[in-house]
Amino acid sequence: MRKNLFITITALLLVGLMAVPAFAQETVLDFVWFSDGVEGEVLKDIIDDYQEENPDVEFNIIEVPYNELNTKIKTMVAGGNPPDLARVSNPGELSSALLNLNDSIGQDYLDNFVESTHPYVMVDGEMLAVPIDVTANGIIYNKDYFEAAGIDVPDTEEELDDLWTWEEWANALEKVVEESNARYGLAYDYSPHRWSTLLYQAGGSFFSKDWSEVTINSPEGERAVEFFVELHDRNIIPESIWLGGENPNTLFRSGLTAMHFAGNWMLTNYRDNIENFDWGVAYMPKGKIRSSVVGGKFVAGFKDSDNKEAAVDFLKYFSSQKVNAKFCEESLFLSARTDNSKLNYSFGSDMFEIFSNELAVSPPEAGSDWAYNEAMSRIYDDIRQNVVKSIQKEITPKEAVENIEELAESEIEDMEN
Amino acid sequence: MYRWKKKIAPYLFVLPNLIIFGIFIVFPALFGFYVSFTEWDVLTSPEFIGLGNFIKLFQSAEFWTILSRTLIYVFSVVPITFGLSMVLAIILDRNIKAKGFFRAIFYLPTMLSFIVIGVSWRWILGNNFGILNYLLDLAGMAPVNWLTNATTATIMVIFATVWARVGYFMVMFIAGLQGIPGVYYEAAKIDGASKWQQFRHITFPLLKPTSLVVVVLSTIQAFKMFGLIKVMTTGGPGDSTTYLVQEIYQQAFQVGDMGYASAMSVMLFLILGLLTIVQFKVSNRGGNAYE
Incomplete structure (x- = not known):
């Protein structure tokens, strides 16, 4: 009896140990996020779509109130455990911790985004975030x-x-x-x-x-x-x-x-x-x-993240024309992409026109x-x-x-x- | 072997506590002390700047304004809490009806977190959604700007702090009162002492050790009061209820100047240490009341 039990436990442990490398191959991206409205739910849909093409990437969404956003990020960075991605409204405030995207994405990529967002993401010649929407x-x-x-x-x-x-x-x-x-x-x-x-x-x-x-x-x-x-x-x-x-x-x-x-x-x-x-x-x-x-909302990676490559890949996906259009249409946001200036909102198109007109004369x-x-x-x-x-x-x-x-x-x- | 085990055993028993104390209290305190001599924005490595933060602190008019505001708050909260908790303890130490019920009622707020207390008082005192203004409105009276006027907001913050802590110190005083032998009062009665004389010459002097603990603890707590004020007034209106710990938080996490915030923390530590020494010295003067 005792022998059987010993064999069973040993077998279970061996299976467990063999399973570890399989799990270890999975990349988990810590994503610090805040929501004003329903965009958190839209993000989850977008992540599901992304995971269909990238089944080995998992996301750990760390949802924080906007007021606590910078405190949370700074605490994580100071603790030696920075997130892999974060939604921010002012990349310059966190510049020393953010990943320089000059090589991985390239400054030319910014040509796809409205000009007013460029000074927000460019700090000392380094591109530190990707614009997502403008306010x-x-x-x-x-x-x-x-x-x-x-x-x-x-x-x-x-x-x-x-x-x-x-x-x-x-x-x-x-x-x-x-x-x-x-x-x-x-x-x-x-x-x-x-x-x-x-x-x-x-x-x-x-x-x-x-x-x-x-x-x-x-x-x-x-x-x-x-x-x-x-x-x-x-x-x-x-x-x-x-x-x-x-x-x-x-x-x-x-x-x-x-x-x-x-x-x-x-x-x-x-x-x-x-x-x-x-x-x-x-x-x-x-x-x-x-x-x-x-104003604007941006997504940034972190230079001390363990998953920089995966983070950059998701940044490109999230800011691509089609995905950005889905995000902005369903969240009712004005897109930061120039090729998404006309979107099909299910609600309040006339209201968006007023906001756009106000920006145009500022x-x-x-x-x-x-x-x-x-x-x-x-x-x-x-x-x-x-x-x-x-x-x-x-x-x-x-x-x-x-x-x-x-x-x-x-x-x-x-x-x- | 047995003697060695006997020697080592007490240390092993306190070891877990020492490890936790070391990791969560001693190390952060020493690190904070080191950070006070640096310029550090959390995101990059600290840079040693010597006494720079302390010089900036002493030259800052804002720091002295906040310090004096903090002292007004502390020296309002401590005497009121002290007096009220002692009075409540004396009343509830007597044989009155529903004594246990009233003790529980007064003690109840101390079981709530400061965040919950702050949110509750914010809802009670809010200008437009507050229950108190709603009741005033029902009674045909004009609403009061409880939290949007600097003076009333300060008074309300002091009131909420006292409300939150008085039950805790009341229990300490009740324990102190129960430790006073009844024969002293019997002897005083025989000698014809009035109630006031009994309080003045027996109760108050014999409560001296408890009083010292109450004063020291309530002073430290008042200086460190953060959560309640953060959610009740967020330091406002303007900065009229921004005290030292709120400013430390502001500098550390909003402005990102961890070195300056740590220098303020060191100052707070020194102030608290000094006040505690003074309180012990004053209390020791006159010797033990039992002698």
Whole structure:
């Protein structure tokens, strides 16, 4: 009996040991990912398709909230266990850990992608990521509330000549609160990136186009802060967002605000979660000029990854025209590929057109500022703090832009040293 | 052989704990101390810069603002927690009805994680979705900006911290009270001492060892309070509830300046060490109350 047991255990161990090399041949790619909407589900479909052709590649999707993305990646890198792939919004912040794709993919590959994405992925002559989709800031509004208030919202190309000015926009938002069930006019994302839309509309910028000069301390910069503070003073924007961290999406979805200043990435979320009212996308008001702000999402590999070859292979697959089209169509994103500029969205094609039109008229600084990612990442929180202090009346709008200028100059000097 | 085994046995028993302590406490602490003398963005190798981070720290007006804000928070939380937990302990040490129920109720928050407590208070105090403002609205009163005004947010953070910890220290005081022999009170009564005199001359002095532990522990906990504030106010509005540990996190993981963050951690360690020594010195003055 005992002998049989011994033989059985030995046989099982031998089978186990023989099985190890078979498993060892499998490549497992750790992929750090964040989702704004349904793109995580779309990614899983794409991975299934990829695995049909590459059955020896497994994926370990590490899903993290966007706020924790960089912390997670940095912790993994510092622990000597970097991921193989990551979806990032600012490759420059992680540049020292990312894989240089110059040889494996080649800079020429970038010709397939819209130009505004190039400065994001090119750091010191090295291509560090592949663009996947671009984002545009914009406004989403509650159609029921504006109809109830009898206010016509500009959301067609025919109305482009008659867009709201800032003052008209603020007045319309005040009126909609008076005439409908909205408690506030506008939910405005707690983000310097979103705030900067007003800066560009005012005719200002953070830096000159060639990044040689800090330009935020200008009458235009001051006006952008001043108008934003005014929107809070008139209770059009609830101060609970910028002062209390309340979620603007929840405020809009629950019908407390008539409008949400966000961007195209919110469309799937609202499509799936808003049932009580009709909503749409509107053209933004104009200050001195019209402007949105371009952003993007990228996928990068890591230089200390054990599976660089497999990671690069998936990067090529994921950013190829057909797969990228599927990803953007099903996730409702604007593609970063020039050959995917016209996609067949199952929902909201008219809304995408508005976002695309807004990007088309944005000044170059709205792209070049945010592409200067090393400097922007250093002053990002200071921009937010100074805008908040202006809302709190601790400092004036003039002092806010002076502070941001001083901090930006000192950080750039620090970078250059 | 037996004597050798007898000698080695105690060390073997504590060895697992020593290994865990060494890996998770001693090594990270020493590494953090080393990092404070370097410039390190986590992604590349640390570069030794000597006292650079400490010089930057002492020259930073922001650091001193945050430090003074932290001291206001700590010196509000500690006395309130100390006083309230002692009062609760004295009340619940008496023979009152449903004593066990009330002890459990006050102790309950200490069993919750700080994250859960922070989220709960955020939901209670939120401007638009908060239960408290909803109740005020039902009562026909104007809503209050609990967490979006710097002063009320600070008060609410102090309140939530005290609420979270008072039960824990109450139990320590109850244990201390139960260790005081009843004969002292009987003798005092015979001598005609009032309730206040009994508290002043018997209870308070004999609770001195417990009081010291409560003050030391609550001071350390208040200085290190992170999760509750992170989820309750995220350090806001603006930076009005950003204390030293929040700033350390911010510098380490948001800004990516691990060396500067470690220098702040070293400062926090020194402050806590100094305060603990002072507390022990003050407590030892006057000798043991039992003598």
